[in-house]
Amino acid sequence: xxxxxxxxxxxxxxxxxxxxxxxxxxxxxxxxxxxxxxxxxxxxxxxxxxxxxxxxxxxxxxxxxxxxxxxxxxxxxxxxxxxxxxxxxxxxxxxxxxxxxxxxxxxxxxxxxxxxxxxxxxxxxxxxxxxxxxxxxxxxxxxxxxxxxxxxxxxxxxxxxxxxxxxxxxxxxxxxxxxxxxxxxxxxxxxxxxxxxxxxxxxxxxxxxxxxxxxxxxxxxxxxxxxxxxxxxxxxxxxxxxxxxxxxxxxxxxxxxxxxxxxxxxxxxxxxxxxxxxxxxxxxxxxxxxxxxxxx
Amino acid sequence: xxxxxxxxxxxxxxxxxxxxxxxxxxxxxxxxxxxxxxxxxxxxxxxxxxxxxxxxxxxxxxxxxxxxxxxxxxxxxxxxxxxxxxxxxxxxxxxxxxxxxxxxxxxxxxxxxxxxxxxxxxxxxxxxxxxxxxxxxxxxxxxxxxxxxxxxxxxxxxxxxxxxxxxxxxxxxxxxxxxxxxxxxxxxxxxxxxxxxxxxxxxxxxxxxxxxxxxxxxxxxxxxxxxxxxxxxxxxxxxxxxxxxxxxxxxxxxxxxxxxxxxxxxxxxxxxxxx
Numbered sequence: 001x002x003x004x005x006x007x008x009x010x011x012x013x014x015x016x017x018x019x020x021x022x023x024x025x026x027x028x029x030x031x032x033x034x035x036x037x038x039x040x041x042x043x044x045x046x047x048x049x050x051x052x053x054x055x056x057x058x059x060x061x062x063x064x065x066x067x068x069x070x071x072x073x074x075x076x077x078x079x080x081x082x083x084x085x086x087x088x089x090x091x092x093x094x095x096x097x098x099x100x101x102x103x104x105x106x107x108x109x110x111x112x113x114x115x116x117x118x119x120x121x122x123x124x125x126x127x128x129x130x131x132x133x134x135x136x137x138x139x140x141x142x143x144x145x146x147x148x149x150x151x152x153x154x155x156x157x158x159x160x161x162x163x164x165x166x167x168x169x170x171x172x173x174x175x176x177x178x179x180x181x182x183x184x185x186x187x188x189x190x191x192x193x194x195x196x197x198x199x200x201x202x203x204x205x206x207x208x209x210x211x212x213x214x215x216x217x218x219x220x221x222x223x224x225x226x227x228x229x230x231x232x233x234x235x236x237x238x239x240x241x242x243x244x245x246x247x248x249x250x251x252x253x254x255x256x257x258x259x260x261x262x263x264x265x266x267x268x269x270x271x272x273x274x275x276x277x278x279x280x281x282x283x284x285x286x287x288x289x290x291x292x293x294x295x296x
Numbered sequence: 297x298x299x300x301x302x303x304x305x306x307x308x309x310x311x312x313x314x315x316x317x318x319x320x321x322x323x324x325x326x327x328x329x330x331x332x333x334x335x336x337x338x339x340x341x342x343x344x345x346x347x348x349x350x351x352x353x354x355x356x357x358x359x360x361x362x363x364x365x366x367x368x369x370x371x372x373x374x375x376x377x378x379x380x381x382x383x384x385x386x387x388x389x390x391x392x393x394x395x396x397x398x399x400x401x402x403x404x405x406x407x408x409x410x411x412x413x414x415x416x417x418x419x420x421x422x423x424x425x426x427x428x429x430x431x432x433x434x435x436x437x438x439x440x441x442x443x444x445x446x447x448x449x450x451x452x453x454x455x456x457x458x459x460x461x462x463x464x465x466x467x468x469x470x471x472x473x474x475x476x477x478x479x480x481x482x483x484x485x486x487x488x489x490x491x492x493x494x495x496x497x498x499x500x501x502x503x504x505x506x507x508x509x510x511x512x513x514x515x516x517x518x519x520x521x522x523x524x525x526x527x528x529x530x531x532x533x534x535x536x537x538x539x540x541x542x543x544x545x546x547x548x549x550x551x552x553x554x555x556x557x558x559x560x561x562x563x564x565x566x567x568x569x570x571x
Contacts, residue, residue: 007396009474016383017443024440028420096308104557105315113503115521116542175565267415
């Protein structure tokens with residue numbers, strides 16, 4: 001009896017998280033599985049429809065388009081973002097002045113409201129009076145219909161993501177660079193390797209775990225893109241639904257159209273995509289272990 | 297002679313140029329918020345401040361209950377941050393320093409909760425809030441966010457190294473109970489970690505959009521981000537006013553962030569490289 005009560009304070013100390021998770025995590029996930037088998041608008045009686053929602057989901061071109069848009073935007077934003085953040089990290093790792101100011105300046109977008117900045121960028125993307133088209137005009141490029149053309153829409157959203165995440169990833173990569181052993185660089189220098197060669201042969205391979213961390217984080221975030229599309233283009237994702245992402249489609253179905261049953265099925269569809277993507281990422285992370293024979 | 301190498305100067309120039317491009321949207325936001333809508337919709341675009349900032353901000357507060365939404369956001373952000381700091385640090389302290397039956401399994405469960413995507417729980421959470429009568433209430437934002445796995449995980453890592461076992465032992469010898477030990481030994485040592493998690497939580501809560509948008513539907517008590525989206529929906533013709541509202545919405549947060557920016561950025565970097 002005494003033994004069992006001995007750890008009561010410890011159990012009480014960790015209880016808040018587990019209670020909250022049971023109520024707002026476990027129960028909702030289980031319930032959403034049940035909901036995905038229903039037709040329900042949140043007000044009238046629920047109607048059991050079996051797997052009908054999932055059957056519809058598999059043939060729902062809007063959902064597949066949303067997956068496609070999300071992945072396209074993820075690729076179009078992640079690749080330039082990684083290159084840019086690597087350049088910024090390399091720059092900050094050299095002996096430049098005002099590093100503290102530069103670090104804060106590059107990081108600031110990451111903590112600024114996406115809603116607010118979507119409104120600001122919205123004005124930049126304006127066809128006639130936008131700053132971007134004005135600038136393009138200066139260098140002799142025809143104005144782009146930023147928020148009307150499907151591909152321009154995806155570029156616009158990608159630009160916002162790049163703006164928001166370059167600094168964050170630069171800080172991460174910079175920390176990785178600073179943790180690299182210096183003797184390897186001495187050795188490369190002695191071997192007569194130039195800066196470019198050193199970067200590709202020494203820095204990049206050593207930095208691989210940190211780069212993968214950035215890729216994994218951007219995948220987790222990238223699959224959840226919602227606010228930029230919703231603010232810039234509205235609930236329907238703009239012309240031809242080019243900005244319709246998975247989470248926007250979910251929001252739209254569940255909370256704009258009040259189709260809770262199908263919304264729950266979409267949420268499970270997104271979950272499957274996220275899991276598949278995570279497995280892909282995980283295999284990417286595992287690969288070097290196999291090449292090196294698995295040792296630590 | 298200690299002259300700067302030309303390569304370094306070039307790097308410096310490129311970095312400053314990149315930083316200016318990064319900061320340009322903030323500058324241009326201030327420019328637009330201080331001009332009239334007619335000025336904004338002119339070609340070439342205005343790149344210098346106008347004299348209408350006060351008028352525009354006045355209109356924002358006259359048109360929608362912006363002041364109320366600032367207060368709401370403050371209430372939610374402060375309450376959430378305080379609760380998260382307390383519950384997360386208490387749980388982290390416990391997981392880091394006490395070995396009790398099931399502690400490893402429970403911590404494993406805690407880590408596993410990371411994989412649950414938010415939208416999977418969103419509809420039932422909304423339904424739950426409706427049953428509790430909390431739709432439209434700020435409590436619907438605060439209660440589910442009061443403790444989280446990330447904060448506990450992150451702070452446990454910190455606490456394991458930072459809190460010396462001798463200190464705990466000394467507290468025990470002095471007759472301090474578990475909670476007393478947490479307050480007098482754990483919390484003071486955890487202060488730097490609390491500072492980071494505090495800013496992190498405050499910023500994320502302040503900026504949160506999707507869940508407030510869903511659960512504060514048809515409410516007079518919206519948060520700043522939702523108010524901003526509404527302002528944009530209602531006064532899209534009056535862009536200077538929308539920009540003034542946007543400026544008001546981000547300035548407090550930028551100030552909070554700049555307060556602890558160096559410490560905060562160092563923690564972000566350290567967490568990624570160690571993890």
